[in-house]
Amino acid sequence: MFVPRNRLLIVFALIGVPAMGFVGLGGALLVPGIAALAILLGVVIVDVVGGKRLIEGLRIEYPPDTRMPKEKAGEFAFTLGNFDSDATEVLCAVPFPLEISTAVEALPIRVPPVGQQTQVTFPCLPRRRGVYMLQGAYLEATSPLGLWGVRAVLPAAGRLHVYPNLQFDRKELAALFLRRGDMGLHTQRQMGKGREFEKLREYFPGDDIGDIHWKATARRGHPVTKVFQIERTQEVYVVMDASRLSARPAGVASRQATEMLARVRQRSLEMRGELEVIEPDVDINVSPMLDRYMMAALMLAQVSQRQGDMFGLSVFSDRVHTFLRAKSGSAHYHTCRDALSAVEPRLVAPDFGDAAATLRAKLRRRALLIIMTSLEDPAIAEHLETNVGLLTRQHLVLVCMIRPPGVAPMFEDPHASTGADVYRHLSGQLRWEELREREARLRKAGAHFCLLPNNRFSADIVSEYINIKRRQLI
The missing domain is CATH 3.40.50.410 (von Willebrand factor, type A domain)
Known part of the structure; x- marks a missing residue:
């Protein structure tokens, strides 16, 4: 898609309008008027062809998955690659859903040299939890002579995961995230002797009668006690x-x-x-x-x-x-x-x-x-x-x-x-x-x-x- 720039309107006003007037008057001014219009049309066509190549040589790649917390400002990062383009700067817009707020509609990006890539970060603020699909990227470049704005939608796909914001709960459980010194939430000491079987041993006076393994006692001919350990993984x-x-x-x-x-x-x-x-x-x-x-x-x-x-x-x-x-x-x-x-x-x-x-x-x-x-x-x-x-x-x-x-x-x-x-x-x-x-x-x-x-x-x-x-x- 091509959008006329102000420069094109100014050039047309300074050259095209007088040339059309010469053609309308006819006579000796007819040939110069037609020549001026032909030159102007040729320049415009050449600028259109050159502008089209600026976008065709660029590629956008979204990451497969991006994760952000809800109600916390973040950045959506993606890659802009230059495979065969002479553009120096483009405007880029990401089609965020309504649940994702953005500070700007489009972001100016410096295009890297041919054969290189650059990392782009687009600021955004998720307002609602969910998984959102991002399809396509909108680019706009200025044609070589500055007469046209060249717009295109480049193929790109990615998912944006917005998960709940744990900021409030982290304040309530601040000790959980203090990992220095003796502070923080540590493995808790468990009460009792445990319930997970560990091994058998000889009976000692004072052992609980409920801990006696009667089948092993019958086989060995003397009392055998079960030893339990605290469950390590639950x-x-x-x-x-x-x-x-x-x-x-x-x-x-x-x-x-x-x-x-x-x-x-x-x-x-x-x-x-x-x-x-x-x-x-x-x-x-x-x-x-x-x-x-x-x-x-x-x-x-x-x-x-x-x-x-x-x-x-x-x-x-x-x-x-x-x-x-x-x-x-x-x-x-x-x-x-x-x-x-x-x-x-x-x-x-x-x-x-x-x-x-x-x-x-x-x-x-x-x-x-x-x-x-x-x-x-x-x-x-x-x-x-x-x-x-x-x-x-x-x-x-x-x-x-x-x-x-x-x-x-x-x-x-x-x-x-x-x-x-x-x-x-x-x-x-x-x-x-x-x-x-x-x-x-x-x-x-x-x-x-x-x-x-x-x-x-x-x-x-x-x-x-x-x-x-x-x-x-x-």
Whole structure:
């Protein structure tokens, strides 16, 4: 595509218009006018051909995968190669989706010499978590004589992974990232003698009678004692509910959720192209519950890796969408993070039966299962209570839920100045009692239940995990 420059308009005004006037007057001025128009047309055509070669000799290559945290300014890096082009500078635009804000529409780039490549960084600010496909790159170069702007779309493809921003949770778990001296989160000392069989030895007076290996005693003709060791590597799985309730903003009352989501979407569109706020404070109260689950899962993955355990992941709604077997290492962490980046809430009811059956079939070894869900809907809570028994027979199950706004004991907040405040606190007390009853039913089924505040959801889950590990409950 060719776009006329101001220089072309000026040249046409100074040469083309008078030449057309000469042709119109005829007579002795006819031949000079035609000659001037022919020369002008030839120059324009030559400039078009030369400008076309400027773009054809360039190549753009996007990286296959680029990862950025949400609400944190970053740079999208790609390569510009010069294979056969005389261009010295081009304008480049990357077709970012609406969820990715940019400070400029196009970025001027110095073209490297022929046969060389240069690295280009395009500043951007992701506004929403997800996986985005980037197709093509838009280039504009100035023709050799400066009469035309030559535009083209070069083939390029890449994926941009936007994962949850862990900035807020890292502040809550600052000790986890302090690795100097004696500070930081270290491997926890475990209580007890351990539960994993290590070896057999001769019986000594004072040994527990429950530790005697009776078959070995019968074979050898004298008492033999079993020796146990503390489990060094355990499996921790986060089972994440991605159904309809996980789409609501965490920390916002359900009756306000729709209005809040509309305001957040409108604000993100209005701020497109504005990067004055480079690193805004992450408002966890308007983040969807699913994003809060993901933040907690990623924090737990880092902590469990430092504790020497293996981390696994399962995401479900009306069926199981993702299952990653527990492993350790940075590569597995990146795999989990990429898998979570692509998860979106679905407007369906969760099927705990299918999730429990899948986990029961895939997990042969006892593990800690942390189920992140919402039990505000009585039907969903009853469905979980019915099916959680499939898991508690073999595994340790911990059900974690973000405390809904206003749900608390009636006299926890002493500020009640009006009658409306009293009724609101009474409503919170009734909902609190309902959740306590559900906790009792889950405990009867063999599962533990934790109702955690939104602002400390990740930190409290990590604390529960550390406590369970110290007590050797897994």
